[in-house]
Amino acid sequence: MKHSDYYGYALFFLALVILPSFLDSRWQAVATTFIIFTIVALSQDVVLGKSGMFNMGQALFFGLGAYTSAICNTKLGMPLLASVPLAIIIPAFFGIILAGPIIHLRGDYLLVVTIGFNIVFVQALQNNLLGLTGGPNGIFGIDTLQIPGVDSGSQAAVYYICLAALVMVLMMLKNLETSKAGRALHYFREDPLAAESIGINTRAYKIFAFALGAGIAGLAGTLYANQYSAVSPEAFDFVQSVLFFSIVIVGGSSVPGIVLGVFVMFVLPEIFRDFATWRYFIFGFAMIFTMILRPCGIWPATYGKVPAYILKGKQHGKK
Structure with missing residues (x-):
């Protein structure tokens, strides 16, 4: 990473640190x-x-983390902070279990199966699985994260707790990029057959990716439960999965792209909430034009100075 990139990240996080001072509740x-x-x-x-x-x-994994923390806190009496490891481990475990039998699928087939898993999960929540999930109403009265020396009852404190979690996730993912596992993920993403030919166990790394993604989503689920003090099935349905999928597609597979994607897909609709009749109509057309003009997202991942989609095109003889 260049020095200019570090300066850019530092300015971005400085902006996030001071942001609550300029916002109402x-x-x-x-x-x-x-x-x-x-x-x-x-x-x-x-x-x-x-x-x-x-x-x-x-x-699914986002909701699994949220419900794990909610059940541990409201049913078992555990402090919400103590439930965080379980909210990471349990979704990661289910990521391994669910990925095992479907990891050989590719493209649309894998997409359809994961949609099915999400629908089954929401139905289980609505049916009050094992009498723990609260049915359609969900679980209410979740405690806040009690961190020593922090007034966790204020909205600003909740914001800074989430910001600290984001920094830790970004540091972990940055280390992943330069690790053996990160390079292996990149290799089989670009060419699975070539990756297997050089000895990469693509099945194991695919399951690892599912588990890692599920664990991170589970952490976010705990933060969500802490933010709203309640969880319900509709917060984790198929529409939410479409939102997260679209964020990566629209923004691009890079940290700046992810941030831009969340801003476009979540914050802009909040800004234009007063135009509820037309905002999704205009928003849908904006997405279509974005995909036409920037098929790899607003800010795609780069290798050196070359965007990923340009590099891939050159490898296939395209100009």
């Missing part, structure tokens, strides 16, 4: 949800962007 809540959705979108990017697998069920 409503927009502080919107900014907090923006950070939570950015974490989920980063988890989606691990599977879709970095690994090239069409997963449209990421809201």
Whole structure:
């Protein structure tokens, strides 16, 4: 990473640190949800962007983390902070279990199966699975994250907790990019047959990507439960999975692209909420034109100074 990139990230996070000072409580809540959705979108990017697998069920793992924390807190009496490891481990475990039998599928087939998993998950929540999920009404009265020395009851404190989690996720994903596992994910995304020919266990790394993405989404689920003190099935349905999938597609598989994608897909509709009749109509056309003009997203991943989609085109003899 160039020095200019570090300066850019430093200015971006400085802006996020001082942002709550200029917002009222409503927009502080919107900014907090923006950070939570950015974490989920980063988890989606691990599977879709970095690994090239069409997963449209990421809201399943997001919801699984949220419900894990909610059940541990309201049913078992655990502090919400103590439930965070479980909210990461359980979705990661289910990511491994669900990915095992479907990981050989590609493209549309994998996408359809992950949609099915998401629908089954929501139906289980609505049917009050094992008497724990609260049915259609969900679970209410979730405690806040109690961190020593932090007044976690204020909206600003919740915002900064989520921002700290985002920084940790970004640091972990940056280390992943330069690791053996990160290089392997990139190799089989670009050419699975070539990756296998040089000895990469593509099945194992695909399952790893699913598990990692699920664990990160589970962490975001705990932050969501902390933000709203309640969870319900409709917050994690297929529409939410479409949102996270679209964020990566529209924004591009890069950190700036993810941030822009969340802003376009979540914050802009909030800004234009007063134009509810037309906002999705205009928004849909904006997405269509974005995909026509920038097929790899507003800010695609780069290798050196060359955008990924240009590099891939050159490899296939395109100009």
